[in-house]
Amino acid sequence: MHRYDRLIKLIGAENQKKLLNSSVLVVGAGGLGSAVLAYLSGSGVGRIGISDGDLVELHNLDRQFVHANRVGMNKALSAKLFVETLNSDVVVEVFGEFEEIPVKKISEYDAVVSCVDSILLRHKINEVCFKTKTPLIHAAISGFEGELAVFDFRDESPCYACIYPPIEAEESPVIPPVAGIVGSMQALETIKLLCGFKPLKDLLRMDFKNYELVKIKIAKRENCPVCSKTPL
Ligand SMILES: [Zn+2]
16 A cells, blocks of 8 residues: 555546655745645655744644644744654755745745745745746635635746735734635645646635635736836
């Protein structure tokens, strides 16, 4: 019995090989990052980078399950322990803050998954991904709500800055399972992207209190400061 037998039945051996040969940088090892890391490493993504400069705090543990009870440890290091326990085939690279990672290093990854709670940091990740033409899987969560979008910069794609201005907002609490649901969807979109399946083209907004899901068409903004040829 092979570790990936069930997955191979669904996606085929060729696609499983693609996953094993793929590399993904996960920025933020929090609530979204926990689900992303669990499913990407479980599915056999060969190389996973984890970026997080924070330490695990007691109030993180309701949703950031990769950290078990490792309060006080750096989150990227703690998440590495989780990934290596789940699947020792995965090569894990650990980074501190995203801003400190050399751009060249980021460009060597096949995809970046943004799991951070800061809007300004999301903009920085978006800029680097656009410049290096690295596909970006974005998600954000708040309360009972979440959103998801895929910006595949290998093709003509709108970007995060086409949708949102760079304004910092208060960090808002989230119902723990919403972090798991939306993080799982990010992992799913990442696997689809790595295997070459049809990606999500819209911005998906989800309200899990009332189970209202809406797809919003997104397009390149003419004067986007990041991806437009004629920025403001
Ligand atoms: Zn843009």
